[in-house]
Amino acid sequence: MTDAAPPSHALLVVDVQKAGVTGGRAVPGAAGLLDRTADLIARARRAGALVVHLQNDGAPGSDDEPHTPGWALHLPVEAGPTEFVIRKTRDDGFAQTSLGSLLSGAGVEAVTVCGVMSEMCVQATARTALALGYRVVLPHDAHATQDIPAAPGISAAVPAAVVSRVAAWAISGDAEVTVPAADVRFAAPRTGAR
Template sequence: MTDAAFPSQALLVVDVQKAGVTGDRAVPGAAALLERTADLIARARRSGALVVHLQNDGAPGSGDEPHTPGWALHLPVETGPKEFVIRKTRDDGFAETSLGSVLGTAGVGSLAVCGVMSEMCVQATARTALALGYRVVLPHDAHATQDIPAAPGISEAVPAAVVSRVAAWAISADADVTARAEGVTFASPSPGPQSGMSS
């Protein structure tokens, strides 16, 4: 892991909703995750980078069921021409959403991804961004997940920190996995059709 070698023109904040970062269901280390994510958002805003908050619409009865307390975004949003909330129903933030269009219109060619859960929505969204030709940085200390419980006959419980590390490792050949969120830098995108993307 190294510091990010290129500035990110957008920050994707994945599913930082109350169900995942507060109360009994909070991911381990939620307080530190929120502090780092808030710092990423503040620095992205100051640099003129795009900030996109992805908000998962969970199934009925789930912790992030729409319009329940757990569904709410935990960190404040400053909605405007460079900050958006995009709702989604699948792990991949690009699937059946306007995310690709928003990034393309803004001329984004590079982005940082943070949030929860590491091996689900964070990884799925980062994978699609890579497949679409974006340069992606994943700060290791700014995404998190839950422990995986033991499965008889398969494995013992897997600690959340190990799950997050494996999730990042699985895309590290293509993404820039940096050790610390503080190493991520930001820049304003240059609007233009398919800027920074492969055809």
Template structure:
């Protein structure tokens, strides 16, 4: 019997997750996604964060860019080229830039107030570095009662160097996966960026 086009198996469709009402883009700064210091997955990260930003803006979600202030001499030292945000910030009342001095985007910043004032209940967290600022920010968000989505293909980090007598090099992709998994079962960490959907917050 010949195989006809209409007998081919149907295309699979992955259902979208329930919408989040805020997108937190963690430290997507020039030093971390361009040049010699870029994370190994920089091209993919920029592609995914670009898409997330476009859809969050389109659907009325709150957008927060976290910008790390590194110490003097660091690649993300304030007001150096590496410190600048890679993605342009869209003007308007629903998009914020929040500078931070620590890994946790909530620590000594106005992030908590911005989310609360807008009526945010669920957030997607993306950016760098997976085991540091992304994980720390997501963990505090969980502790504060937010639903937290960390799309597995929208955060990245560097390889962990080999340590004689301790371990060989740990590839960046492994570090990212373990960092997300360590957030526990309350975080949604196996979702792809393309599956994240957005809606406007309840208030604000």
């Protein structure tokens, strides 16, 4: 960790729902991801940073269909003035949600993004945060996804770790993606700064 790196004012916990992190369909390395995410949440809370849990409302019959066991958030939420749950129906956590107004209204200038799936909801949310002018930190060890199965005649299977790395690399020119979760720092947002 370098002292020159400014702290994040918000932690966006993307779709850390039971369907993606428990049971036979959990992302590879789910236990480690959960440990690192829980640590990020605890440190953000202690610093007074915003903690926003994004919760995907999947289609009927999907693993994350609302009000099914897989839809439930896996990590406990301490709802209050600095911790929120925002439900979404698209990959991008900003699309048709109150996330943008919440961050703007709180004076957030920098966000850390973690969760699942790297190449879908995590990347889409991080990209929009960048487009809106936020400093974005995407810790390389705090997001995950599934393996991509082989496509006969096109490619062999792609391991989940490679998919996550490529997803982060695709936005690495603008976001900080090499920092480990343990090195992320948090601070309370400066209300009205944006």
